Amino acid sequence: MPGARAARHSDAVHGAGAARDRTAPQFGVGTTDDGAHGSIVILEGVRVAVTGGAGFIGVHTVEALLDGGADVVVIDDLRHASSRRLPDHIELVEADVAGAEAREAVKRFGAEAVVHLAAQGGVNRSWREPVEDARANVLGTLSMLLAAVDAGCRRFVFASSGGALYGSTDRLPTPETEAAAPLSPYGTAKLVAETYLEMFTRTRGLSACALRYGNVYGPGQDGTGEAGLIAISCRRLLAGSAPLIRGDGLQTRDFVFVGDVVRANLLALDSSATEPVNIGTGVQTPVNAVVAELMATAAVQARPERVPAPAGEVRRCCLDNARARALLGWSPNHALSDGLSRTYRAFAGAASVPAVS
């Protein structure tokens, strides 16, 4: 809707060490409601590189950036691309974020901002292949930070993990001030990557922000692997199998709908916040309850199949989102029941897979 994209981003450039108004938008833009997608962030003409843009959260983020008028390049080596296809006309650089080709692509594109989503995302896999996990998640992030500085980017948004960072804390909902105590190589890599972000912000004038997501779910998530309870359960239910529950099912997660996460990504792009920010609902839901609700959505009655829980699994997760409200003006729009029904319908193909809102 072209009329909704009238706002232009400002030409102000934040050089190294320049004073920033921490409340001012990075790109001088705002939000609008175009009816089809709900509230979208206007980033008219802003050049954004999205790493991992072919992945689950990435494709939704690219769609929302395009809706907001941004120019987008996707950098992704397609090792775990989503079944949800990227828009046809999008520029895709097929490269590993830890390598020179990806760094050069950020500069060649003239990126003003980077949304860094590319990662090895499996907690269990990070135990099986901790060195590869660190290569993708630590070196890949360092490499993209260097690329952002080299390209003169004004903003860098990084996908961190609230679920993996806080470990087995009893402080729930967990605020960002809680000390990180990861229980896996994956969580440790996210913590190290966040430390690099803070260092680049202190020393190189890069405005970088880590978003600590809860358990993200929605259309387009891979339901064939070992992570992504809701996507896996949707696939199993649709195949006529019982859902699979690891452990006693009393472990809790902060399930956050992908549309809400995408909105957080765009709000963070347009903000000057450099503290880490939790992106979760502040509600913890036991795995047993989410599976039961999904079965009700699917109108299926089945006894879930139970297998042992993986060692070292986080027991409870619930993220305090007060900082997201204060710094980004973000709060979740989707209750779990709504998100589950959108997700199940998308997996069932009963509805055309709609853009998330």
Ligand SMILES: NC(=O)c1ccc[n+]([C@@H]2O[C@H](COP(=O)([O-])OP(=O)(O)OC[C@H]3O[C@@H](n4cnc5c(N)ncnc54)[C@H](O)[C@@H]3O)[C@@H](O)[C@H]2O)c1
């Ligand atoms: N899904 C969640 O619940 C969740 C929760 C917390 C944090 N995160 C983080 O959010 C980000 C996106 O997660 P997602 O669920 O969309 O994952 P995803 O696996 O669906 O997408 C990741 C994308 O990155 C690409 N990729 C992976 N390694 C790469 C590399 N070395 N070079 C280039 N491309 C590479 C993959 O091909 C894929 O397209 C990740 O950083 C993940 O750690 C996700």
